[in-house]
Amino acid sequence: MAREEKRFELRPVDDAADQKVPVIRLESEETRLRELPVRLGKPAGADVSQRLELPAREDIESRTHQPGIEALIETEAANPDFLEHDWGKDSTYHKAIPWGWFVLIGLILGGGIIWSLTGVKEADVQAAKIRVETRSLLGNDAKEALEAGQLIDRIDAITHKFFDTTSVAGLVRLVRHPERVRPLMERYYGGQPIPLNRVSRTNLFQPVSLDNRSNFWIATVELADHSSRKLILEVLDSGEPRVDWETWVCYQPMKWDSFASERPAGLSLDFRVYLEPDHFFSHEFADSTRWNCYRLTALNSNQTLFGYAKANEEVAKSLANLLSHNQGRKTSVILRLSIPAGIQSRSGVVIEKLLSPRWVYVNPPET
Numbered sequence: 001m002a003r004e005e006k007r008f009e010l011r012p013v014d015d016a017a018d019q020k021v022p023v024i025r026l027e028s029e030e031t032r033l034r035e036l037p038v039r040l041g042k043p044a045g046a047d048v049s050q051r052l053e054l055p056a057r058e059d060i061e062s063r064t065h066q067p068g069i070e071a072l073i074e075t076e077a078a079n080p081d082f083l084e085h086d087w088g089k090d091s092t093y094h095k096a097i098p099w100g101w102f103v104l105i106g107l108i109l110g111g112g113i114i115w116s117l118t119g120v121k122e123a124d125v126q127a128a129k130i131r132v133e134t135r136s137l138l139g140n141d142a143k144e145a146l147e148a149g150q151l152i153d154r155i156d157a158i159t160h161k162f163f164d165t166t167s168v169a170g171l172v173r174l175v176r177h178p179e180r181v182r183p184l185m186e187r188y189y190g191g192q193p194i195p196l197n198r199v200s201r202t203n204l205f206q207p208v209s210l211d212n213r214s215n216f217w218i219a220t221v222e223l224a225d226h227s228s229r230k231l232i233l234e235v236l237d238s239g240e241p242r243v244d245w246e247t248w249v250c251y252q253p254m255k256w257d258s259f260a261s262e263r264p265a266g267l268s269l270d271f272r273v274y275l276e277p278d279h280f281f282s283h284e285f286a287d288s289t290r291w292n293c294y295r296l297t298a299l300n301s302n303q304t305l306f307g308y309a310k311a312n313e314e315v316a317k318s319l320a321n322l323l324s325h326n327q328g329r330k331t332s333v334i335l336r337l338s339i340p341a342g343i344q345s346r347s348g349v350v351i352e353k354l355l356s357p358r359w360v361y362v363n364p365p366e367t
Contacts, residue, residue, distance in 0.1 A: 151235065151239070151241075152205055154239070154240065154241055155205060155217060155219060155233055155235075155241045156202055156205075156219075158174055158233065158240075158241045158242070158243065159199060159202060159219050159221060159231060159233075159243075160198075160199050161174055162174050162175075162231070162243050163196075163197055163198055163199045163221075163223070164196070164198060165194065166193050166194045166195075166196050167193070167194060168182065168185045168186055168189060168194070171185060171194070171245065172185070174242065174243055175242055175243050175244070175245040176234050176242045176243065176244050176245070177361070177364050180364060181245055181246065184246070184251055185245065188249060188251060197223050197224055197225060198223070198224045199221050199222070199223060199224075200221075200222045200223060200224050200226070201221070201222050202219060202220070202221050202222075203220045203221065203222060203228070204218075204219070204220040205217060205218075205219055205220075206218045206219075206220075208232075210358070210360065210362050211362045213362060215234060215235045215236075216232065216233070216234055216235075217232070217233045217234075217235065217241070218230055218231070218232055218233075219231045219233060229248075231243060231244075231248060232244040232247050232248075232360055244360055246359075246360070246361070247359050247360045250272055250299050250359065251272070252271055252272060252298070253269040253270060253271070254269065256271065256273075256298035256301045256303060257301055257303050259271070259305075259337075260303040260305055260347075261303075263339050263346075264339065265339050265340065265341040265342075266338075266339075266340075266341055267338060267339070268336055268337070268338045268352055269336070269337055269338070270334055270335070270336050270337075270355055270365070271296075271298065271334070271335055271337055272298070272299070272332070272333075272334050272359045273296045273297060273298050273332075273333060273334075273335055274296070274297045274298070274330045274331070274332060274333075275294050275295075275296065275307075275319065275322075275323070275330070275331045275332075275333045275335070276294060276295040276297075276328075276329075276330050276331075277292075277293070277294060277295075277323055277328060278293045278294055278295040278306060279293055280293055280295075280306050280347075281293055282345060282348070283343065283344045283345040283348065284340075284343050284344060284345055284348065285306075285308045285345060285348050289311065290310065290311060291308040291309070291310060291311060292308065292309050292310075292311050292316045292319070292320070293306055293307075293308055294306065294307045294308075294309070294319065294351065295307075296335075296337075296349070304347070305347050305348070305349050306345075306347050306348050306349070307335065307337065307348075307349050307350070307351040308348055308349070308350055308351065309350075309351040315351055315352065315353055315354055318354045319351070319354060322354070322357055331357070332358055332359050333354060333355075333356065333357055333358070333359075334354075334355040334356040334358075334359060334361070334365075335351055335352075335353070335354060335355065336351070336352040336353040336355055337349045337350065337351060337352065338350050338352055
């Protein structure tokens with residue numbers, strides 16, 4: 001059975017048909033009294049006036065003359081000096097200043113001025129003295145500079161002459177200690193001409209002090225063969241420089257290698273050697289309580305000898321002091337050496353004397 005469909009219809013709505021719902025209020029005694037109007041009762045004493053009472057005009061203390069508006073508006077500016085003077089007239093107090101203080105201050109100022117003038121005068125005198133001393137020092141400095149320049153020129157000239165000379169006779173006039181050195185030069189060159197090796201240029205002139213003597217110089221020169229050599233010179237009292245030939249050639253009485261191999265007995269010879277402390281005790285020198293041992297080497301040689309000095313003699317003390325001053329390092333010295341006859345040691349020599357603590361003689365040695 002088919003379901004019967006409903007029909008849709010429009011139905012009008014009437015808004016005016018809404019009815020008001022009545023509101024019921026519950027009243028009590030309290031709410032009823034609250035709705036009644038409040039009335040102020042009449043105060044007690046009805047005869048009391050409610051008006052504000054003011055004093056009578058004649059009872060008020062007022063000015064004798066009441067100013068008008070024109071007097072209340074000031075048309076002229078007040079005098080501030082007058083006002084300030086008037087305000088402070090009761091508190092102002094004038095105290096007299098003692099004039100003695102002015103006198104004292106004046107004396108102090110006057111003394112200071114006099115002292116200043118005196119100091120200025122003394123300063124002028126001192127300044128004049130300083131100027132004189134300064135001119136003197138400048139003059140001395142200029143003189144010393146001139147003399148130093150002339151000395152350098154003389155050293156340079158002697159250096160060039162020394163290398164340009166090819167004969168012993170010419171060298172004797174240019175070297176130190178010529179009388180003592182001439183026979184050494186003749187033996188060294190053996191009558192042969194001296195090889196010519198000219199100076200290419202001089203690189204440095206340097207003063208050096210030896211035994212507290214400041215008249216020694218070292219010249220560093222570059223030769224024609226491009227080798228660089230050092231030359232020691234002494235400036236004599238006359239101002240003339242002289243070359244130390246012995247250090248230039250490192251002169252030896254005989255070749256060090258020949259002395260070590262040939263071992264000439266019974267001779268005392270002076271050698272330029274390097275000295276070092278050592279402990280090689282053997283053969284005749286085996287007793288370390290009796291002997292001090294030193295290693296000896298020479299320039300341009302690989303040959304080593306051992307020198308022995310008696311521990312209780314002066315030469316051993318001198319060598320110990322020298323090595324101690326040089327912190328035990330290798331030291332250049334000139335020693336007088338000898339080889340006793342018949343000794344068994346093949347490398348031992350006896351140190352007889354320390355002739356110089358360097359390879360140059362500051363003073364001529366004993367012959």
